[in-house]
Amino acid sequence: MPARHFDRSRLRTVRRAAEIYQAAVGEALGVSDSAVASWESGAQTPDPEKLPALARALGRDVDDLFPRSGPPDLTDLRCDAGYYQYETAALTGTRSAGPVAAAERGERRLKDKYVPALAAAYGVSEEELRRAEARSIAKAQGVQVDEPAASEAGNTSAPGAPPESLAEKITLLLDSSYPGPQGPPSDAEMASAVNAHAGAHVITEEDFRDLRTGVTGTASAEVLDALADVIGVSRMYFQPDDAVAAQVYEGLQMLAAAKKGSVGRMKARGLGSQGLSPTAMALINELVAEMEEKETDANE
Missing domain, CATH: 1.10.8 (Helicase, Ruva Protein; domain 3)
Structure with a gap:
């Protein structure tokens, strides 16, 4: 997924407007003032793991100061939490960062036992972590994933535009059909409901997650018919x-x-x-x- 956008000129402008010295920023981040100066001059770029702390040091929201043009994958979540990859070994209780590194490369999924600790450390729900994982896998496979939240790259739908991909359509339906704190059913519950309406085992929990997150871009007519029945929409809604x-x-x-x-x-x-x-x-x-x-x- 796209990394956060770092604009050296904006960093300098925001810092000066806040009347904060480079030395103070460096002290907050544990780096030298010369490092901050190099970021503002364009000689160097800060590690993505440091961007959240840099935004906090300037009293700004990280999404405002360093926007990202798409939803986060696993690497993005880790960086947003301020962890370097090697530090995740302590979070998962493993000897190395291998499990997280492999998942970020999209080579294999995280074991269930690692998910709660990582989600807590990253400040997201387990569901959000799994969605980010699906994006990492999709990226490695060169598959179209669920759509970015912003249109900075110029190839995404404008806010409020009708959903286009199957993942967008499913997400919109779930969000609008199950409002409130309870939220939509889990992937396992949705898969079970689809199978019940189809009268056969036509989809697994993982299959539904892949559809919802965009790892898989199409589904059989049997699955879409049953899904339309479950949510209560016309089958045409899922047509291209x-x-x-x-x-x-x-x-x-x-x-x-x-x-x-x-x-x-x-x-x-x-x-x-x-x-x-x-x-x-x-x-x-x-x-x-x-x-x-x-x-x-x-x-x-």
Whole structure:
């Protein structure tokens, strides 16, 4: 995932505006004032592990002073907590930082026994830690992951924009369908509900987590149908945007034909390679029949 953005000019401007000397910043971070000077000049860049402490020393929020253009992976969470990788051995009670290092590289998942301690040390929930882990794995595999929170890179949806990826759609549904402190069901609970509605074991807890976090970008029709039933939305909600657009386009053509008095030509057929679903066509045919009846009455 994208690292936090360090802007040396902004650092200098914020420090001067706060009337804080470089020496005071260095003392707060345990570095020399010359190190701070080198950061502001661009000769060096501070370690990402030091950015949270640097923001605190200047009385600013780390997300404000050093924004990140995407949701955090495991490395980001560790750096945001101010831990160097070698220090995680003490957190997991292992001889080395190997388990965390491997997970950050996306090579293997963390063992369950390491998760509570790391989540507590990083100041996040176990669920958030697992989501970050999924992003690290996805990054290693070159897979599209769940979408960044900001659009600094210019390739993300603007705030408030409709969700595009399957992960975005699932996340939006869960967040909006289960508000309040209780929050949405766990991945295990969602997988169990999907299987119950499907009448078969079609998805595991890990499979659902991968869908929700974007590690997996697609799912079978059986899984999506059951998921739509569980949450209470139309199956069309999970259709790719281009497929939905094709159906909307057909509907618009039908309406245009209706205005020209030629709705009969629309009856019982689709207009494109996608075609309308049988249910949608049945609804349109009912509407066409009603329009034709009204046209006949008007002409008599």
